[in-house]
Amino acid sequence: MKHFLEDIKIDLEKNANHYGDPDCKICNGLGIILDNYSLPGESSYKLCQCVEKMTLCDGNPPYEYFDPKENCMKECPSKKARIALKKILFLEKQSGIPTRYKNKLLTSIDVNISEGDNFLYVIDHVYAVIKNYPSNKNTYGLYLYGKTGTGKTLLSCIILNEMIRLYQIPVRYAKISRDILGKIRDTFNPQSEFYGEGRKIEEELANIEILVIDDFGVQKDSPWVNNVLYDLIDTRYEKNLLTILTSNEPMDSWKDISNGRVFSRLKEMCLEIHLDAEDYRLKKAKSIH
Ligand SMILES: Nc1ncnc2c1ncn2[C@@H]1O[C@H](COP(=O)(O)OP(=O)(O)O)[C@@H](O)[C@H]1O
Ligand SMILES: [Mg+2]
Ligand SMILES: [Zn+2]
Incomplete structure (x- = not known):
């Protein structure tokens, strides 16, 4: 393979x-x-x-x-x-790409282990997003959802690594709780190094050429959080910037939140792809025995 x-x-x-x-x-x-x-x-x-x-x-x-x-x-x-x-x-x-996912390129994907599910379809789209980017910058983003261990973070970081390596494009990886909401909350705390810099953090994420938002949707019952996320998604939508999201839940779960505003933006910006593979670590353990 x-x-x-x-x-x-x-x-x-x-x-x-x-x-x-x-x-x-x-x-x-x-x-x-x-x-x-x-x-x-x-x-x-x-x-x-x-x-x-x-x-x-x-x-x-x-x-x-x-x-x-x-x-x-x-x-x-x-x-x-x-x-x-x-x-x-x-x-x-x-880029903020976690060390664990730093040297990962398309060739790092273990295809054999994912045979039998829709992994080849997923790889096709990851490949298309990378290939089409220079000629068509407003290429669709991806909304990758699935259970833990299905390779969401890996695939999203592969896209960022390839964009840097092949085309030298500025990219950012942001885990939603730690790098977005945590940091913005910190900006209200006078003890924090980010105090008063809320707008700066938001603007940076809203303007970076390519953004990965990892684990999107984990804290969706707070109106404050929803507003922050809506503003971010909406600005990127208006600027036609490529956004890759990963989530445990399908896009549909945003339908009734904030009057469906986040949902309708996501729907237009991203192709939704379900990773229905088994947890990679479990699968690997099985294949060894
Ligand atoms: N198809 C794959 N090929 C190689 N490694 C994989 C694959 N899928 C997952 N992994 C590895 O399994 C672990 C979990 O994957 P990860 O992307 O963190 O899953 P998720 O973000 O969906 O929870 C990581 O170490 C990742 O590198
Ligand atoms: Mg992950
Ligand atoms: Zn050479």
Whole structure:
């Protein structure tokens, strides 16, 4: 099964931003590859061999070398790749993606284990969202729902990681209780480092190019919470920004909340996909025995 994810990976890389050797079989032209030997929490990307090979500078800014023939300094052919790598590492750091899901790409998905359910359909949509993004930014978002352990957080983080790696787009991962509601509540507490910064946090989430809201809908009986969520979703809707949501509950469960306002926005912004696989950890345990 691995081969079809490999094919998808190559297809995405061929359509991405290229900073390396276009004929390189290792990076497919990206110039940047995932470093499989990096430690958890460490930077996970590095330059591909093809970029090292074309390097004429000393590897430091301003990435120039001396050309004796013309007796002047020139831009190193590796410059764009070196700048792109820095950008990727910066975007990754800013993204808030949890360490556990940091180095995960489409090829990290274990397909065999999910055979028999709708996992291939799910992967198709994840792939389409990534592939179509550069040409059609208002591509539909996803609302992934299902039980615990079905891969919702994994898939949503894979989308963010691929968007950073392939296109260098600013993204944000936010877990609803901790990164959104918790932080905004904190802004009312004078002891908190976020005191008085409520609007800033809300605006940042409302404006980031691609946002994952993980575990959406866990505290939906508070009108305050519903308003915060509605404002966030509504602003992103108006700006046509890509939003990926994960939830334990179907979109329908929002129908009667806040006069259905959140529901109607979600319905227009996102394709709802049910992950009906078994808990991955249980399944894996079973497959070992
Ligand atoms: N199809 C899959 N392939 C590889 N790992 C998976 C898959 N589905 C889930 N996992 C792993 O199982 C664990 C639980 O997945 P997670 O995405 O956190 O589930 P959820 O967010 O739906 O509760 C994670 O460690 C994740 O990496
Ligand atoms: Mg999760
Ligand atoms: Zn290469």
